[in-house]
Amino acid sequence: QQAKKRLPPSPKKLPVIGNLHQVGPSPHRSLQSLSTKHGPLMLLRFGRVPVLVVSSADAAREIMKNQDSIFSNRPKLAIPNRIFYGSKDVVFAPYGDYWRKMRGICVNQLMSPKRVQSFRSVREQETCLMVENIGRLSDSNSVVNLSDMLALLANDVLCRVALGRKYSNSDKGKEFKNMLTEEVEMLGTFCVGDYIPWLAWIDRVSGLNGKVEKLAKWFDRFLESVLEEHRSIDVGGTSKDFVDILLEIQQENEKDGISTIGDDAIKAILLNMFADGTDTTYSVMEWTMAELLKHPNTMEKLQKEVREAAGNKEEITEDDLEKLHYLKAVFKESLRLHVPVPLLVTRESTQDTKVMGYDVTAGTQVIVNAWSIGRDPLLWKNPEDFNPERFLDNNIDFRGMHFELIPFGAGRRGCPGIAYATVLNELAIAKLVHKFNFDLPDQAKKNDLDVSESAGITAHLKFPLLVVATHYT
Numbered sequence: 412q413q414a415k416k417r418l419p420p421s422p423k424k425l426p427v428i429g430n431l432h433q434v435g436p437s438p439h440r441s442l443q444s445l446s447t448k449h450g451p452l453m454l455l456r457f458g459r460v461p462v463l464v465v466s467s468a469d470a471a472r473e474i475m476k477n478q479d480s481i482f483s484n485r486p487k488l489a490i491p492n493r494i495f496y497g498s499k500d501v502v503f504a505p506y507g508d509y510w511r512k513m514r515g516i517c518v519n520q521l522m523s524p525k526r527v528q529s530f531r532s533v534r535e536q537e538t539c540l541m542v543e544n545i546g547r548l549s550d551s552n553s554v555v556n557l558s559d560m561l562a563l564l565a566n567d568v569l570c571r572v573a574l575g576r577k578y579s580n581s582d583k584g585k586e587f588k589n590m591l592t593e594e595v596e597m598l599g600t601f602c603v604g605d606y607i608p609w610l611a612w613i614d615r616v617s618g619l620n621g622k623v624e625k626l627a628k629w630f631d632r633f634l635e636s637v638l639e640e641h642r643s644i645d646v647g648g649t650s651k652d653f654v655d656i657l658l659e660i661q662q663e664n665e666k667d668g669i670s671t672i673g674d675d676a677i678k679a680i681l682l683n684m685f686a687d688g689t690d691t692t693y694s695v696m697e698w699t700m701a702e703l704l705k706h707p708n709t710m711e712k713l714q715k716e717v718r719e720a721a722g723n724k725e726e727i728t729e730d731d732l733e734k735l736h737y738l739k740a741v742f743k744e745s746l747r748l749h750v751p752v753p754l755l756v757t758r759e760s761t762q763d764t765k766v767m768g769y770d771v772t773a774g775t776q777v778i779v780n781a782w783s784i785g786r787d788p789l790l791w792k793n794p795e796d797f798n799p800e801r802f803l804d805n806n807i808d809f810r811g812m813h814f815e816l817i818p819f820g821a822g823r824r825g826c827p828g829i830a831y832a833t834v835l836n837e838l839a840i841a842k843l844v845h846k847f848n849f850d851l852p853d854q855a856k857k858n859d860l861d862v863s864e865s866a867g868i869t870a871h872l873k874f875p876l877l878v879v880a881t882h883y884t
């Protein structure tokens with residue numbers, strides 16, 4: 412029976428670890444190079460776990476559209492399980508009724524178009540503040556660390572939207588930011604015990620378990636205090652933040668006697684938002700600015716479009732974004748080349764099935780290499796070039812319908828934060844290129860801008876983006 416199975420091609424494995432030794436510090440790159448040898452559907456083994464690696468748009472469509480219901484589970488992994496209160500969140504919750512309920516809250520309550528719209532003033536105030544800060548540095552001829560500015564923007568906006576206020580000016584805020592960085596790093600960390608259970612002691616001895624425990628406890632204390640504050644202070648008529656909304660749902664559920672979402676679920680959702688919603692958003696803005704600095708003609712064309720749309724107005728606003736077609740093309744091109752989460756979020760199959768003629772067994776983990784699909788020469792002409800023009804004469808989009816461009820995933824488990832991320836990104840980039848001309852500091856000019864990638868789950872620039880900004884008048 413077993414012998415009749417037609418499994419996808421696999422590279423050679425080593426005993427015990429399987430193919431783990433072939434996944435280097437940039438897994439999307441090593442998996443891409445393996446897939447050029449073994450094909451767009453490749454079966455690896457990480458320890459005892461079968462892992463299907465998907466590297467073409469057709470294979471991704473098969474997994475995330477045609478057989479989406481079979482591939483909508485997430486594997487239970489030790490680190491997210493500990494951080495998100497036993498997977499009581501949305502991103503890592505197993506596929507089923509609980510996930511459906513939490514996803515519904517995300518899509519209909521927290522991330523609905525109306526709600527995203529209700530935070531317009533937060534976005535406008537925070538982007539204006541960023542422009543003022545850059546303006547001050549420009550007045551004193553100082554170099555601007557644009558990476559820091561954009562990270563602060565993404566963080567401050569989400570803090571206001573989710574928690575009702577910013578924390579960046581306090582010591583607590585600095586700690587919060589460091590903890591978030593650690594959280595994202597932790598989520599990208601490989602836990603030996605997940606794949607080779609009898610070697611789980613390595614995670615204890617290496618100090619990994621202790622670090623995760625410390626982080627989880629810190630966030631728990633922090634979010635407890637946020638919930639307590641919201642319960643004791645009536646925020647009145649101002650627009651509701653995520654904590655207000657989640658506490659309201661909790662109270663209504665209690666009144667109706669429905670199995671309620673507990674405090675742990677609320678804290679888990681909030682942690683999802685920060686882990687998935689800040690680092691990714693800031694990564695796209697940072698890469699976009701880096702590519703614009705590397706491609707002065709593209710920068711000029713974009714500045715022309717934005718400045719013409721602004722006309723005599725002091726500020727470009729969200730109302731103007733709709734007509735900024737070139738800006739949208741720049742955003743897409745940036746997401747194509749620099750997929751913020753290059754391997755998306757791992758899925759897992761819940762039953763035996765066939766994919767493109769190959770047998771895939773239940774319990775197989777599935778990694779979709781969106782980064783590699785975005786650079787597939789069969790889909791994209793000169794894929795390594797940054798060329799927004801490629802999007803001007805077609806309707807290819809990143810909302811999960813066109814599988815050659817899936818930075819937000821697709822299907823049931825696709826990202827519910829697309830609208831939130833898109834409007835903030837477009838507004839921030841439009842404001843920057845409207846108000847300033849940018850150049851590289853002399854030293855960087857000599858060496859040309861280094862756009863290499865850092866290692867880790869989110870692909871950032873390896874070095875902070877330092878620029879000289881001059882006011883455009």
Ligand code: HEM
Nearest residue numbers: 502684688691692751755756819820821824825826828832
């Ligand atoms: C540029 C910004 C962003 C990128 C590139 C991104 C990317 C992703 C990806 C790749 C997934 C997994 C999709 C899949 O399995 O098919 C995901 C899921 C998710 N994202 Fe995002 N995301 C971004 C922004 C946000 C924001 C701003 C939020 C909320 C504040 C958010 C909340 C979520 C949630 C809750 C899920 C889990 C969905 C589920 O499993 O049902 N994301 N995101």
